[in-house]
Amino acid sequence: MQISDLPYPDPGVPDARSGPRFLWWLGRGQLGGQARSLAWGLVHFCGIAGLPYTVGLGVEAVVDRDGGGLLLAGGLLLILGAAVSVGDAMLHRTAVTNWITAAARVQQLLARKTAELGSALTRRVAAGEVTAVSTGDVEKIGWFVEAVSRFLAAAFAVVALCVGMVLYAPAIGVVVAAGVPVLALSVLPLLPRATRRADLQREKAGKATELASDTVAGLRVLRGIGGEELFLGRYREASQEVREAAVRSARMWALISAIQVLLPGALLITVVWYGALLVLDGRLAVGELVAAFSAVATMLYPLQHFQEIAMAYSFSRPSAERAARVLSLTRSQEGADGPVTGRAAAPAPGGDLYDPGTGLLAPAGLCTAVVCGDPDLAGRLAERLGGHPVDGDGGTPPVLLGGVALDELALDTARELVLVQDKDPVLLSGTLRELFDVPASGSVTAGAALAAAQCGDVLDALLQSAPDGVEDPMDARITERGRSLSGGQRQRLALARSLVTDPEVLVLDEPTSAVDSHTEARIADGIAELRAERTTVVLASSPLLLDRADRVVLVHEGRAVAAGSHRELLRDEPRYRAVVTRETEEEQRPAGPGAARPAEEQELTGIEESA
Numbered sequence: 001m002q003i004s005d006l007p008y009p010d011p012g013v014p015d016a017r018s019g020p021r022f023l024w025w026l027g028r029g030q031l032g033g034q035a036r037s038l039a040w041g042l043v044h045f046c047g048i049a050g051l052p053y054t055v056g057l058g059v060e061a062v063v064d065r066d067g068g069g070l071l072l073a074g075g076l077l078l079i080l081g082a083a084v085s086v087g088d089a090m091l092h093r094t095a096v097t098n099w100i101t102a103a104a105r106v107q108q109l110l111a112r113k114t115a116e117l118g119s120a121l122t123r124r125v126a127a128g129e130v131t132a133v134s135t136g137d138v139e140k141i142g143w144f145v146e147a148v149s150r151f152l153a154a155a156f157a158v159v160a161l162c163v164g165m166v167l168y169a170p171a172i173g174v175v176v177a178a179g180v181p182v183l184a185l186s187v188l189p190l191l192p193r194a195t196r197r198a199d200l201q202r203e204k205a206g207k208a209t210e211l212a213s214d215t216v217a218g219l220r221v222l223r224g225i226g227g228e229e230l231f232l233g234r235y236r237e238a239s240q241e242v243r244e245a246a247v248r249s250a251r252m253w254a255l256i257s258a259i260q261v262l263l264p265g266a267l268l269i270t271v272v273w274y275g276a277l278l279v280l281d282g283r284l285a286v287g288e289l290v291a292a293f294s295a296v297a298t299m300l301y302p303l304q305h306f307q308e309i310a311m312a313y314s315f316s317r318p319s320a321e322r323a324a325r326v327l328s329l330t331r332s333q334e335g336a337d338g339p340v341t342g343r344a345a346a347p348a349p350g351g352d353l354y355d356p357g358t359g360l361l362a363p364a365g366l367c368t369a370v371v372c373g374d375p376d377l378a379g380r381l382a383e384r385l386g387g388h389p390v391d392g393d394g395g396t397p398p399v400l401l402g403g404v405a406l407d408e409l410a411l412d413t414a415r416e417l418v419l420v421q422d423k424d425p426v427l428l429s430g431t432l433r434e435l436f437d438v439p440a441s442g443s444v445t446a447g448a449a450l451a452a453a454q455c456g457d458v459l460d461a462l463l464q465s466a467p468d469g470v471e472d473p474m475d476a477r478i479t480e481r482g483r484s485l486s487g488g489q490r491q492r493l494a495l496a497r498s499l500v501t502d503p504e505v506l507v508l509d510e511p512t513s514a515v516d517s518h519t520e521a522r523i524a525d526g527i528a529e530l531r532a533e534r535t536t537v538v539l540a541s542s543p544l545l546l547d548r549a550d551r552v553v554l555v556h557e558g559r560a561v562a563a564g565s566h567r568e569l570l571r572d573e574p575r576y577r578a579v580v581t582r583e584t585e586e587e588q589r590p591a592g593p594g595a596a597r598p599a600e601e602q603e604l605t606g607i608e609e610s611a
Helices: 019-028 031-063 067-117 120-124 127-168 170-185 188-217 219-225 228-280 286-327 375-385 411-417 446-452 456-465 487-501 517-530 543-547 566-572 574-581 598-610
Strands: 353-355 360-362 367-372 418-421 505-509 535-539 551-556 559-564
Touching (some): 019 031, 019 286, 031 067, 031 286, 067 120, 067 286, 127 170, 170 286, 188 286, 360 367, 360 551, 367 375, 367 543, 375 535, 375 551, 418 487, 446 456, 487 517, 551 566
Parallel strands (some): 367 551
Antiparallel strands (some): 353 360
């Protein structure tokens, strides 16, 4: 795989049982790239390994006044220099290619998993951890994949240097061969402690990132309640903990680096001292001493890659653990035979939507409004109706569409059949035309969806803020997450985007919570007209939406306890009336046998006037 071939047609199925297994799977998927990188690394490092012997031959030729030998040594130096240069350039190119392709594969896997889990991902994994995995952790995993081939080539060069010295000058080569393993293994006792400190640093950094993400997401609320300083103080404390952990980790890696400078220096001094004694005794030639000195000095470079691979693994292992934890999540429950996802065929059109967990039934072709006293329960119910995994649902039967469990459908099929718009839909940056470039049936145009969602003022606002020359509102750009728009405008654009997809079942969670009552009434009419004879489920407590629904269901404490029209439930069901009108228990009690409830009268009057 080359960089120009990205993205992968299929990134594969990862082994997400553990971090090391995930790294091993990633490496096995890039054997071709690793082999090319290793080959160029061998050219590079073998050129370096041959330099000491060539220098020794040149010195011997000078001592012996051998012109032919000197020319031979010079020619060999030119060849080795070319091998070092070309090998280094190609090693860097192939190693970086391995890094980029590995990082791209991980990002594709994470993107696929995010699309599979949807909004359930951030409920099962902290938002800060998701951010850390998709940014910094991807780079660290790629670093390890890149470093493997360089380490293997460096290890081969070190072994070649030691064996060559023993064969070239046995008297001094034995000292070099005995000292090099000590150099390579000297830092191993310190690596577990360095790894623990690095893990602690990353853990604290992840918590600080989560805190920062939560603070930014709730900044408006924090300003409203005056909690900015409180959260700023918490983040300051978390940041200081990260700094202290980073300093402790850096101290350990500095000690490892110092050892890898001190011990090679000591070996170099030992080789020079012992070699000089051998030369004085006539047991070692001057050229051989120079070759031994050059070999030890040259060996410092490949030995650095031993430290690099140790650092790369210690940093990438926890990153791979986090990535594997995210990639191991599944959208469906596990049965006795494993995941049941994708075994069933799509149901016939026109089937009812039924949730066995709550007893909620949404008949086909009707608009069913669902009232929940608990907003969190409403959000979880919306996710369940879309076939998304919900925490705490272990053992609960899956939602059925036309008698077929959504969990048993292929992911693409389930997404085409049922679309869920949650309370806080996201608008991606780009033009309005790009925003509506989503998979759709083609039966609903963007203009019809925008009209139904009452987006006329939104189009005017986008056109006014557009650069000169933009005449079509569909070509106007939306900023990141639609920050230039008000909450109600963002909500209406998101609703229009959901309407244009025209799925068989559309689930809307509080789609008009940020708009005024007059606009809400018109939106309710627009949804009813555009979704006629299509199954629609609206989770809301607004009387304007409830009065226009074909059927209203009250979900109380996780069970559907009443169903009927809005006015019937308002008259006969106290629990429904308490949620919709916000009445207290005392206000719900009539003053006398024939007395009307004031809140009920006000509710009905408001509905009639808005109609």
